Amino acid sequence: MTGQLYYEGVVVGGEITTLLKQPTTRQLVMWAGASGDYNPIHYDKDFAQSRGLPGVVVHGQLASCFLGQMVTDWIGEQGRLKKLTLTYRGMNFPGETLICKGTVTKKYIEDGQRFVVCSLWTENPKREKTVTGTAVVTLPSRGS
Amino acid sequence: MAADGLSIEELKSKIGAELEPVVYEIEKGMLRRFAQAVGDPNPLWQDDEYAAKSSFGSIIAPPTFVLTLGFDRVVHQLTRIPSQTIIHATTELEHCQPVRPGDVITATTKIAGVRQREGKIGKTTFVTFDITYKNQRQEVVARCRQMAIIR
Numbered sequence: 001m002t003g004q005l006y007y008e009g010v011v012v013g014g015e016i017t018t019l020l021k022q023p024t025t026r027q028l029v030m031w032a033g034a035s036g037d038y039n040p041i042h043y044d045k046d047f048a049q050s051r052g053l054p055g056v057v058v059h060g061q062l063a064s065c066f067l068g069q070m071v072t073d074w075i076g077e078q079g080r081l082k083k084l085t086l087t088y089r090g091m092n093f094p095g096e097t098l099i100c101k102g103t104v105t106k107k108y109i110e111d112g113q114r115f116v117v118c119s120l121w122t123e124n125p126k127r128e129k130t131v132t133g134t135a136v137v138t139l140p141s142r143g144s
Numbered sequence: 145m146a147a148d149g150l151s152i153e154e155l156k157s158k159i160g161a162e163l164e165p166v167v168y169e170i171e172k173g174m175l176r177r178f179a180q181a182v183g184d185p186n187p188l189w190q191d192d193e194y195a196a197k198s199s200f201g202s203i204i205a206p207p208t209f210v211l212t213l214g215f216d217r218v219v220h221q222l223t224r225i226p227s228q229t230i231i232h233a234t235t236e237l238e239h240c241q242p243v244r245p246g247d248v249i250t251a252t253t254k255i256a257g258v259r260q261r262e263g264k265i266g267k268t269t270f271v272t273f274d275i276t277y278k279n280q281r282q283e284v285v286a287r288c289r290q291m292a293i294i295r
Contacts, residue, residue: 021183027181027183030177030180030181031181031182033177033181034174034177034178034180034181034212035178035181035211035212035215035216036212036215036216037212037215037216038216039230039231041231051295060231060232060235061211061212061215061232061235062181062182064208064211064235065182065184065206065208065211066182068206068207068208069182069183069184069186069206069208072184072186072188072206072207073186077188077198077199077200078198078199080239081207081239082238082239083236083237083238083239084207084208084235084236084237084239085234085235085236085237086234086235086236087233087234088231088232088233088234088235133235
């Protein structure tokens with residue numbers, strides 16, 4: 001984590017600090033336990049293959065939480081994540097690098113709060129976007 | 145597949161229905177387990193001393209933590225056979241206030257819509273449900289709309 005991000009320091013078109021993840025099947029099992037999502041396509045290779053998948057797949061919600069982590073790392077402890085909207089488009093597999101990325105699409109002040117809207121996505125090693133979405137955050141002002 | 149699980153008619157009859165609320169007592173250990181599963185070392189979720197000096201004043205749950213509350217119950221109520229699975233299609237999370245250890249969170253789920261689409265691999269059923277999370281003071285901490293695919 002770096003220092004606190006301020007509204008004034010955010011530029012539309014600017015990038016969010018990229019987060020790289022290397023999910024393992026073990027991590028998927030940990031996520032299953034933490035989330036209660038015991039769909040076997042995430043830990044049972046035979047079952048996953050019986051469903052036509054090449055192997056176990058990363059939970060979409062875990063990928064969402066990776067994107068959430070990227071955002072909370074970026075906005076710092078004084079920032080607030082207000083909204084997160086995500087669509088699951090493709091699959092990530094354990095053993096492959098999962099890249100979390102984002103760019104700033106808009107910034108505005110409303111009711112005294114400083115809002116920043118970002119476009120977010122995860123990529124697989126083929127650079128295909130597997131989860132896409134937006135985040136709305138509020139940030140502190142350098143002046144206050 | 146639909147013949148084995150709940151039929152589209154059975155699912156449609158549940159539109160507007162509220163599933164039984166689920167209550168969670170939030171503990172530091174749950175947050176630690178969540179943070180470890182995500183691989184998120186942010187001290188706001190785990191370090192009392194750091195969090196006390198932060199703008200939150202104490203440890204809080206990561207904003208995405210609520211996504212783990214109630215989903216297993218939804219699966220249980222919408223599927224009838226173990227081989228039937230639910231996968232996520234979209235997630236819209238609105239975060240209103242932080243969740244802290246010691247909070248008692250009630251997740252109330254309402255089935256908002258059911259539709260079926262004919263595709264290459266047969267019929268796919270989409271279920272949309274809205275979950276409202278309230279704390280022990282009856283304050284809404286988060287709202288979430290999930291669209292899931294039942295197979």
